[in-house]
Amino acid sequence: MPNRPQPDLPEHDTAAFWEGVKAGELRYQTCNDCKEVVFTPRAHCTACGSGKLTTKAAKGTGTVYTYSVVRQSRHPNFADLGAYSVAYVDLDEGFRMLSSIVGVNDPTTEIKIGMPVKVEFEKQDTGDYPIPVFRPV
Amino acid sequence: MANQRRDAAIVGIYEWPKRVDPSVSAMQMKAASIKAALDDAGLKWSDVDAIYDAGDGDGGGGGLGLAAYLGLKPTVIDTTQVGGSSYEFHAAHALRDIAAGKAKVAVLSYGSKSATRRVPIGTGGGAGGGTWSGNMESPYGTTLIANYAMVANRHMHDYGTTSEQLAHISVATRHHAMRNPEAVQAMTDLQFVGVNEITIDDVMSSRVIADPLHLLECCMVSDGGGAVIIASADVARNTKKKPVWIIGSGEATKYRENGSDITTSAGAQSAPLAFGEAQVSPSEIDIAMIYDSFTITVAVCLEDLGFCKKGEAGPFVSTSGIAFDEPGKLTLNTDGGGLSSNHPGMRGIFLLLEAARQLRGESTSQVPGAKLAVSHGNGGLLGGTHTGGTVILAAD
Ligand SMILES: [Zn+2]
Secondary structure: OOOOOOOOOOOOOOHHHHHHHHOOOEEEEEEOOOOOEEOOOOOOOOOOOOOOEEEEEEOOEEEEEEEEEEOOOOOHHHOOOOOEEEEEEEEOOOOEEEEOEOOOOOHHHHOOOOOEEEEEEEOOOOOOOOEEEEEEO | OOOOOOOEEEEEEEEOOOOOOOOOOHHHHHHHHHHHHHHHHOOOHHHOOEEEOOOOOOOOOHHHHHHHHHOOOOOEEEOOOEOEOHHHHHHHHHHHHHHOOOOOEEEEEEEEEOOOOOOOOOOOOOOOOOOOOHHHHHHHOOOHHHHHHHHHHHHHHHHOOOHHHHHHHHHHHHHHHOOOHHHHHHHHHOOOOOOOOOOHHHHHHOOEEEOOEEHHHEOOOOEEEEEEEEEEHHHHOOOOOOOEEEEEEEEEEEOOOOOOOOOOOOHHHHHHHHHHHHOOOHHHOOEEEEOOOEHHHHHHHHHHOOOOOOOOHHHHHHHOOOOOOOOOOOEEOOOOHHHHOOOOOOOHHHHHHHHHHHHHOOOOOOOOOOOEEEEEEEEEOOOOOEEEEEEEEEEO
16 A cells, blocks of 8 residues: 555644545535635635635546656655656646546556546555545546 | 836855865855955945845844844845745845845845755655645655656647757756856766766656656756845946846746646746836847756746747747857856756856856856846746746846
8 A cells, every 4th residue: 555644634724625535525615705716725715815615525526737757756655656646636626636646557658638537535554544646537 | 228227236246166065054155155245346244234035054044144144234134035036036125125225235145055965855755744735745745856847748738848849958058067167067076977068869868757857857956155246326336347237127926726827937927027127128138047947947937038939938949049159049047057057956046146247248158248138036846836036137
């Protein structure tokens, strides 16, 4: 199993997101006042400053906006992964998140910009929180 | 031109000559560089009344800590820290403060021991957890290089840019570095595989660090430092070297937003402010000192500064002649850049230093009669949170 770093909680802005992950939900927020989609999670709307946000669960489907494959990382938690991908994924609800594309044999050739992907909650060797990653659909 | 401002000028410069230097601390580098830059200008230690500092010397306390270390009592202190472009921001602020009559002799300095301390700038882990952004990023192991690589991949997807095109930036920059004895010594001390001119094939056959960026598209990790003295017009008229006037500046920020275009940097916002204030157009610029953390950084910034249209940096760098001895109008990164001269972590001060050398006629890859230069720093992460700082410089 992978051993990605865990979120360091409690932390005020991101706690609800990670509780959602534990419950199998990919959470994002919308503003009650101006309808802006807010992500990464915060306690205020980044368009109008309102504190009235609603937390929702995304369907978990989206497309790869861009990606790279890390061939050299000195981070100890990633030493065993070999070449691994990082990507910005545009979710269908209109938010962009940093994640990783999994489930491909060779990330250097099989990941494409614009590729449809779906979230999965990847269990980790250690820690309570699975990590949301994306797999091509 | 008629109304081009002449409020403040770079009057003294100094660049730390060594890129691996266990013999000094970063704070010692800053202090000695400031003294040497004041000597270059013919100014005294006690003339300094304004300190701009990014907190890079690890001495603690930013501009306040530096003032105490130097033994100066400035009446302007500015501790702006916005990544590698901090020094372009400092130059912009010094211009404003001097024009407002708040300062006459401003000091910018830099010192870093990244090579001696073996800091894995590009390949170390990303932000740690425990913060609003770190908790969303640290699980994915994004390296700094991978962040820039994501910009490159999207640029290639959207505009057909190729690695071969981007490699021209590495080739021209190395060409300049080979003429700069300090850069040659740097590559030697840092044990580069080949301290020589490089070809497109050399870049393409160097190993991929984070797709699609190759080793020879990435800046080095070195020690380094330097200082810049910026003075008011009345002081500048009596200094030893000819003044290099700061005639325009722009500052901007960018970060990941839903639906935003990762191939456009903060430079698209900072550059029009700077060119507008300077009343010059990109086509008039002789020297472009563009922060070359990676080839893609230069490509994106050349577009955002208006040297070519968005998406056209690939053809621009591969066909327009960006080396000092090619016929093209614009010459790029004549000191050898972060790619081949030095990158101690925040390279912005070197963009000012080499632009000033060019406008004085002192570069090792001198463009004859260079009159106008732009120094553009990109600080932070090109594909994430970053700043753009644009400074336009003019010789009389
Ligand atoms: Zn709102």
